[in-house]
Amino acid sequence: MSIHIAAEKGQIAPRVLFPGDPLRAKWIAETYLSDVTCYTEIRNMLGFTGTYKGERISVQGSGMGQASASIYAHELFAEYDVRTLIRVGTCGALTEAVRVRDVIVAMSASTDSQMNRLRFHGIDYAPTADYQLLRAAVDAAEAAGLNVHVGQVFSGDLFYNDRPELVSQTAAYGVLGIEMEAAALYTLAAKFGRRALGIMTVSDHLITKEETTAEERQTTFSEMITIALDAAIEVAA
Ligand SMILES: O=P(O)(O)O[C@H]1O[C@H](CO)[C@@H](O)[C@H]1O
Ligand SMILES: O=c1cc[nH]c(=O)[nH]1
Secondary structure, X not given: OOOOOOOOOOOOOOEEEEOOOHHHXXXXXXXXXXXXXXXXXXXXOOEEEEEEOOEEEEEEOOOOOHHHHHHHHHHXXXXXXXXXXXXXXXXXXXXXXXOOOOEEEEXXXXXXXXXXXXXXXXXXXXXXXXXXHHHHHHHHHHHOOOOOEEEEEEEOOOOOOOOOHHHHHHHXXXXXXXXXXXXXXXXXXXXXXXXXXXXXEEEEEOOOOOEOOHHHHHHOOHHHHHHHHHHHOOOOO
């Protein structure tokens, strides 16, 4: 076991879905996987392994924010040899071109986090998705007849941000949605030479103020999950 995950080596599959909400992890495992086992309950940050279309897949809660998600991503890569990590999260929409319940596949993630400033001593690193995984996700969406937005997201450290102009400024530079983990995930995947992708369903709209319910955020968004699972099994384990 690692410090924050109770699994034995081999209990976590090489391909992992990575939602922020541990109850979304439970819902994904119960809804989409067969032969499911729960391999960790430490801090209630639940993790499950099961089978999807004959392939082993795990689902691990990440918690909210880059600080929490970085701990789980690091341990999954460093201690459990995870090869593919797909965030299945929620985000806020920053532009009217994107609507609530739309799906965004995140090509890149800007951030206001200091993590990479510390890591790279002031250099502006560009956290970027794995191209094959991104392409597999777009192909999976097309095969299922689903529309997705492919583009930039912003991974903010502050959910309650004091700078309302952040929305208009990032939108003016092409950012589609705001969430809190993708930049760290892409950076750590690059560090360990693994694949990462963030797929986010829009849970609320920062311009129109439309919102989804907490229950919907926990137990729906099936389009995103299907795309993530089908993309995961397309790339080498
Ligand atoms: O729904 P999840 O995956 O947690 O993602 C979003 O929701 C949380 C904030 O409510 C942050 O973690 C943000 O990134
Ligand atoms: O991080 C997030 C997630 C959903 N909506 C937001 O505004 N921010």
